[in-house]
Amino acid sequence: MGKRTPLYDMHVAAGAQMVDFGGWDMPLNYGSQIEEHHQVRRDAGMFDVSHMTIVDIHGEQVRSFLRKLLANDVDRLKQTGKALYSCMLNEEGHVLDDLIVYYMHDNGFRLVVNSATREKDLAWMAMQAMAFDLTIKERDDLTMIAVQGPNARSKAQQALGERGQGLDEIGVFYIQEVDAELAVARTGYTGEDGYEIMLPVAQASSLWAALLEAGVRPCGLGARDTLRLEAGMNLYGADMDESVTPLESGLGWTVAWEPQDRHFIGRQALEKQRDNGVENKLVGLVLQERGVLRNHQKVIVEGLPAGEITSGSFSPTLGKAIAFARIRAGEADKCKVEIRGRQLTADIIRPPFVRNGKACI
């Protein structure tokens, strides 16, 4: 038996197909993952993301610590509540994890990191923090529910009742501490508008029930994966890991090179790679024939060494197979993907595939 989130019983009661996800028993779908996918693109769906790791860092030196720890620069966060997406790198410039950092208040930041990398991340942060005066606290007393879709915000506000009043003021990619226990962020992993709601474990079931009542439909990890892939968002462990840098993973935009005297971990290695020319890049693929793209399928561009699909699936919005692939840098706009011994044609595109319910390609 795996670890269970506070919502486990609600998932089982709703008929979810449960699967092991990095040691957690999580809902894969509640019947049809394609219907759940459309629900998020067209209306509002919710995801139990309690397995993700919330970490609060406090102290007078927290800013200088995070400016060393992260490849993106928290000095870009000028206003309280603002959020930033970043990679955390090792000295080789390889990706230890990707995360969202929220500027909660002076001397206080919140990080949301992946569940599969939890122990590694916490150990790394603790080690890097030794030279700084601060406290790092994992918030396993909190749980997280993501509500996503064009109608997500209004339905979530309804479900939160009095506590939901005032949430309209939260800007895109901001967080608001509603009260001592509840924080609501306008972030997500689907390419749609919506919230990620963090609250005490004991309040998880009643909020989930209120969201159901407000017409928000539960969605599983299956839909979460196709939604994030369409939205052009990387998945740690598939699209990047400790064998590659952000520059080879479509994440060059998250590396803050300026100011040049900010010595974040991995900077030297990244500069060297940048100056020598980055050999590989992460691109989007759209299969032009019938079939489904899958992780690890071989990608062939005429005259170049073969590449590989890092995340492949079927796009319910486009009705076509789509993927991320790591290929040799170049200008090609077509490739062949090897599927069961046959070579099928795919277009090479720049993600995202879908944003705010609409096709981008």
Place this chain on the structure above:
Amino acid sequence: MSNVPQELRYTKTHEWISLNDDGTVTVGITDHAQHLLGDLVFVELPDVGGTFSEGDDCAVVESVKAASDSYCPLDGEIVEHNEALSDTPELINQDPYGDGWIFKLRPDDAGAYDTLMDADAYSELIAEEG
């Protein structure tokens, strides 16, 4: 609980088989199998006229989640495949024992159908698999 019609025959690899009046058999995947796979988005059908032996992989059914081979239940020749699945593979989810059939086969041995697993044995098999 999966639907396992009493009148059909089954394989360990989750195909169902029905015997037609002209001696051919119709083959599809079971309700249990479609449920495990989830939403189907692509089916690779066997060529009409192709000959297969029992246990050969002859079709591929792909869901959003995974690709899965379908195996030929008996030695024989493919006489028809379900063209509708090319555009609407979800027929397998909606009606696995009806409109979601995959192909028809003329068995080399007319009596071979009777050797296939019956509904009770298949029900037991999927109960064991949990």
